Every structure is written in structure tokens, then in C-alpha cells.
Amino acid sequence: MLRIDKLNFAYGDLKVLWDVDLEVHEGEIVTVVGANGAGKSTTLKNISRLVRPGSGTIRFLGQDLGRLQPHQVVEAGLIQVPEGRRIFPEMTVMENLRMGSYVKGTRGDRERNIAWVFELFPRLREREKQLGGTMSGGEQQMLAIARGLMGNPRLLLLDEPSLGLSPLLVKNIFDILTGINRQGVTILLVEQNVYQSLRISHRAYVMETGRVVLTGQGDELLANDHIRKAYLGM
Amino acid sequence: MAVFMQSLISGILIGGVYALIGIGLTLIFGVMRVINFGHGDILMVGMYLTYLLFTYLGIDPFVSVLITFPLMFLFGGFLQKVFINRVLNAAAQNQILLTIGLGLIMSNTVMLIFTSDYKILSTSYSSATIQVGGGVSVSTPLLISFLITAGITAALYWFLLKTDTGQAIRATAQDREAAQLMGINVKRMSILAFGLGSALAGTAGALIAPTYYIFPQVGAVFTLKAFVITVLGGMGSVVGATLGGILIGITESMSAVYISSGWKDVVVFVLFLLVLLFRPSGLMGKSRT
Structure with missing residues (x-):
């Protein structure tokens, strides 16, 4: 449904995305996790065309988003x-x-x-x-x-929906996202709340310093040693 | 008492036109964060347009609003599309230079065509008055222009509050990036806002044409006035500009009667400074945090 190939992006001289590949299939919840400054939000900004395009291609339902204005991306259902x-x-x-x-x-x-x-x-x-x-x-x-x-939305992008919310509310919001997904909305979620977001995701990508370093199913990643050490403190 | 009522009513009537000028400027500022220093010159173009329609086609200045409003809307939209849109992300001083430059081009072009002679548009009712009782009389052209102003302002409020496009203009003013994420074409909203702002200024020009001298540099006074009204009401606030316009109108009229007409601008600016001193963000403005 959404396919990003070799996305590179820089804010002026500061390069923040390096060859990012990412894919979302119809019906999925896909999460991008990573620390602050890993390039998660910048990836979403590129998808919504809120920043000048870097190199690489972003295709949504076969359409090249590189040619569109931000409002046209919304009209396409993203x-x-x-x-x-x-x-x-x-x-x-x-x-x-x-x-x-x-x-x-x-x-x-x-x-x-x-x-x-x-x-x-x-x-x-x-x-x-x-x-x-x-x-x-x-x-x-x-x-x-x-x-x-x-x-x-055909595909709903959410940038840090849990930011600044109480743990109870976070759980509430994530339950609702699961419900929305069951009603047919595909979701691409960007989160720092690694545990909660991986729990509800079908697949996830881990970003560090502008690169995708790891990808897999949500529960797989929750069991991954690197994830447990670096993000879950276990 | 009659004198007081007289000057209060005149103040409110002229304040209505000021409000129209101020709303135009505040609308443009709200959506684009650009201060249009050519605003008074746009008003001046509206005045000359009205003068031409009256002199050559015999169209009454108040009826000519029906022509002036759409023509000035197109003119403003053109200015936005061709010039202002290019500097939206530029430094503030560049935007200011551009709008001042556009204003200069307008006033000098008009001077080239019409020379700087003062023109007078005199209608049969230019100096007519209506008695409203209690020894108070109001100027007929001022009363008609106030009624038209009130009608336009009410229509504008309805447009901004109730229609999808009007709400999209407000949304763009409140958060440009979020507006884009709603699928709003913000470039189009900017063209609409500048068009509307120009149409309001041009209409104000048409409405005051029967009572003011018409000359190419008349805009400068109104740019300053519009700026004072907008800052007084709170930059970007349409309600603020409406109140600010009426307030300035009353202040001018009162000080002309009770002090001297030579001092009315001084009183206006003292009031302006006082408001800024105690409410730096204006009457209806939000303090920037």
C-alpha cells in the first residue's frame, strides 16, 4: 500500500535519513520505534510532503507522492x-x-x-x-x-500519539487504535513508547540515527535482546 | 448632551468604515503573517475606481460597490499569486519592502494617469443630512456607508464562521501546517485572504469616496490607520479589528469636537500607546507564549 525506497533527507547540511526502506500493507498496524532524533517524524513529514523532497521514492497505492502537494496527499487518502x-x-x-x-x-x-x-x-x-x-x-x-x-483515511499516520499522556490514557488510546484498525483502517504509527506500540503492531521498524536497523513482527521484536536492552531497560 | 450624542454617532458611523479597512489588514496578517503596507494604496485604487465609474458611467458610488468589491478581489488575488506568495517564507523585512514597493507602484501609476490633483466626487446627497431627533443629525452618505459596511461585515462573519472555505481560512491562520494535513490548499487560502482583504479595503475606498478628497497619496493615511486599528484590536483578530475600528472612529470624532480637529490624531495615538502599554497584545489578541 505504502512503499518507501531508499529515502534520503537532510535539513540543510544535516543529513537525517539514510536509505530508509519501509513498507506498509493494507490492513496492517506498522510501527516505527526509536529514540528522539532517530528520524521517525522526519520520515512521516516526507510522506505527507511537508518538507522539500529528499532523494528516493515514496509510492502510495502505486502513485508517486513525490509529485504531489501536501493537500493532494490528503486527497489520496493518506x-x-x-x-x-x-x-x-x-x-x-x-x-x-x-x-x-x-x-x-x-x-x-x-x-x-x-x-x-x-x-x-x-x-x-x-x-x-x-x-x-x-x-x-x-x-x-x-x-x-x-x-x-x-x-x-485509507492509511492513517500517527506521530507520537502517546506523548505527554498518562499510562492509563496511553493504553486507552492504543486500544482504540487497535479497534480502528479492525474496522479497516491501515495504520502507520511512530512511537517512543516501545512496549505499548510493539504490543499492538503487526510489524515494526527500529530506527537509529536516521537508519532502519531492525525490522520484524511486533512480538518478535519485543523478544529481541537489543530491543529489550536499549528500549525496554530489561 | 446633543453634541455628545452627535459626535458619538458620527464616530460610530465613520468607525464602521475604519473597521472594514482594519478587518482586511488583519485577515491578510492572520493567514500569511505578512503586514500589508500597501493596504492604504489598495484603498486608494478603490477610490479612483469609484471615481471613474461615477464620472464616466454615472454609477452611484454606493451602487458601484457591487463592481468594486469583485474587481478589487481579483486585483488582490492577482497581487498575492504573482508577488506575495513568493516571499511567504522570506524574512519579515523583505515582505515589508515588497508590500511598500507595491504600494508605491500603485500610487505612482495613479499619479501618472490622473496627476496629483485632488478630485472630488460630489453626489446630490454628498452634504445631505438626516434628522434623527433630539437635535442630532447624521450625514446621509455616512449613514448609507455605515449600513453597507454593517452588511458586508455580517456577511464576512457568516462566511468565516459557517462555510467550509471560511473555516479553512481560519484554520490556515491558526496552524498552517495542520491545515495542510486536513487537505487544505494553503496557497489557495492565501490568495483568497489577500483577495478578500483587498476587496474590503477597496470597498472602504468606494464608501468614503463621496466624502473625502481623492488623490494618489491618500493611501498613506489609511495604511497607518489600518495598522493602528489592527494592532489595537489584536493582530489577526477579526472581532478585534471591528472593535478597534469603531473605537478609533469614536475617539477621532470626540476629540475633534471636544479638543480640536487638529489634535484628533494625537489623541488616537495616545490611546493607541496606552492600550499597547497595558495590553501589549491588543484588545482581543492572545499573548504569544
Whole structure:
């Protein structure tokens, strides 16, 4: 579904991605784990075309993303829930959700999708009229995911959804992601919370200093010595 | 008391037009973080357009808004697409130089065509007044222009709050990158915002054409005024610019009556400095953290 070949990228003179290969198949949850600065978020930014393209190719459903503008990537069904939630602070919960279905082809499903995300996150229904900027971090994260779902994603990219949340809330969010995946949404997750994310993933990639150093099934990696030492402290 | 009411009402009426100018500037700033120092010159172009339509085609200045608004929208969209879009990621001083330069080109082109002679657009009602009771009378053109302003402002609020495109403009102003992740074409939103901002400035120009002298350098005064209104209300806040415009209108009118019309600008700037001193982010502005 998504296939990245030999992606190289630099911020000015600082090279941050080295020959990254990555693949996501339809129906999967794939996680990219790694420490801060390993190049995970930069990889997602490249997929969503938020940065000038580096070398290498990114193909989604056979289409070369290299030629597209950021908004066209979204129109193709590839939606990113960005790091730090990036809720529109001066807009209500409902307005934020409406922006999630801004793309023309998704507006017709707006009412149905709102009902769906309110079912997933009942908290949002209670906060419908509240301004996004006044909500707690956990609520904002729920809103960010819900807003992403409003656009009928074929593939949902999530950048550090667990950042700054309590362990209970993290578990809650990850359970919901599993549920969304069962309903047919393919997920590419970027996480520093290695244990929780590997637990729910079909496959995972480990990135260190801009390179993919390890790849395998979620449970395989959880049993891997290097992972256990470097990321799980065992 | 009648004098007080008189100057209060005149202040609110002229403030409505100021609000229109300020909203245009704040809309552009909100979406692009670019301060348009050619804003007053765009207003000036609107004035000349109205003057031409009146003089050669006999179209009433208030009716000509129907032509001025869309034409100035296209003009602003053109400026954005061809010039401003190229400097969106450039340093602030480069953006300022570009908008000042565009303003200079506009005022000098107009000077080349029309010379710097003052033009007067005088309609049958230019100096007419309406009695509203209690010894208070209001200028007819000012009252009509206020009603048009109120209509346009209400339509603009509706557009920004209720339509998908209007919400997308606000979303782009609040978080440009997140807006792109919603599938919003932010370049298109920038063109729309600059077009709308120019249409509002041009319309303000049309509305004041019957009561002001028309000359190529008239824009400078309004650029400054628009800037004061926008900063006073809070950069990027449409509600703030609306309030700021009315407030400046009332202040000018009151100080002209109670102090002297020569001092009204001084009073406005003292008020401006006081607001900045106690609320540095403006009346409706959010402090930047």
C-alpha cells in the first residue's frame, strides 16, 4: 500500500535519513520505534510532503507522492495526525472535526463520521462546543485522532500519539487504535513508547540515527535482546 | 448632551468604515503573517475606481460597490499569486519592502494617469443630512456607508464562521501546517485572504469616496490607520479589528469636537500607546507564549 525506497533527507547540511526502506500493507498496524532524533517524524513529514523532497521514492497505492502537494496527499487518502496534536486552538471541537472532512469527497460522509468518532471518543461529544485550545492534552489527542478519521483515511499516520499522556490514557488510546484498525483502517504509527506500540503492531521498524536497523513482527521484536536492552531497560 | 450624542454617532458611523479597512489588514496578517503596507494604496485604487465609474458611467458610488468589491478581489488575488506568495517564507523585512514597493507602484501609476490633483466626487446627497431627533443629525452618505459596511461585515462573519472555505481560512491562520494535513490548499487560502482583504479595503475606498478628497497619496493615511486599528484590536483578530475600528472612529470624532480637529490624531495615538502599554497584545489578541 505504502512503499518507501531508499529515502534520503537532510535539513540543510544535516543529513537525517539514510536509505530508509519501509513498507506498509493494507490492513496492517506498522510501527516505527526509536529514540528522539532517530528520524521517525522526519520520515512521516516526507510522506505527507511537508518538507522539500529528499532523494528516493515514496509510492502510495502505486502513485508517486513525490509529485504531489501536501493537500493532494490528503486527497489520496493518506492522513497524518501530527506530533503535538496541532488542534486548531480557536475553533470548537465540532469545527475541528469539520475541518477533518474538508476534502470534497469526504464531506458527504461528514454526519456519519461524526457519529462514528463520537462513539469512539464519547468525551468529545460532551465537549462539542468547547474551544480546542482549552482542552486537556488527552482530550486534544482524542480530537486529533478523531479529526484524522473524519477524512476517510485509507492509511492513517500517527506521530507520537502517546506523548505527554498518562499510562492509563496511553493504553486507552492504543486500544482504540487497535479497534480502528479492525474496522479497516491501515495504520502507520511512530512511537517512543516501545512496549505499548510493539504490543499492538503487526510489524515494526527500529530506527537509529536516521537508519532502519531492525525490522520484524511486533512480538518478535519485543523478544529481541537489543530491543529489550536499549528500549525496554530489561 | 446633543453634541455628545452627535459626535458619538458620527464616530460610530465613520468607525464602521475604519473597521472594514482594519478587518482586511488583519485577515491578510492572520493567514500569511505578512503586514500589508500597501493596504492604504489598495484603498486608494478603490477610490479612483469609484471615481471613474461615477464620472464616466454615472454609477452611484454606493451602487458601484457591487463592481468594486469583485474587481478589487481579483486585483488582490492577482497581487498575492504573482508577488506575495513568493516571499511567504522570506524574512519579515523583505515582505515589508515588497508590500511598500507595491504600494508605491500603485500610487505612482495613479499619479501618472490622473496627476496629483485632488478630485472630488460630489453626489446630490454628498452634504445631505438626516434628522434623527433630539437635535442630532447624521450625514446621509455616512449613514448609507455605515449600513453597507454593517452588511458586508455580517456577511464576512457568516462566511468565516459557517462555510467550509471560511473555516479553512481560519484554520490556515491558526496552524498552517495542520491545515495542510486536513487537505487544505494553503496557497489557495492565501490568495483568497489577500483577495478578500483587498476587496474590503477597496470597498472602504468606494464608501468614503463621496466624502473625502481623492488623490494618489491618500493611501498613506489609511495604511497607518489600518495598522493602528489592527494592532489595537489584536493582530489577526477579526472581532478585534471591528472593535478597534469603531473605537478609533469614536475617539477621532470626540476629540475633534471636544479638543480640536487638529489634535484628533494625537489623541488616537495616545490611546493607541496606552492600550499597547497595558495590553501589549491588543484588545482581543492572545499573548504569544
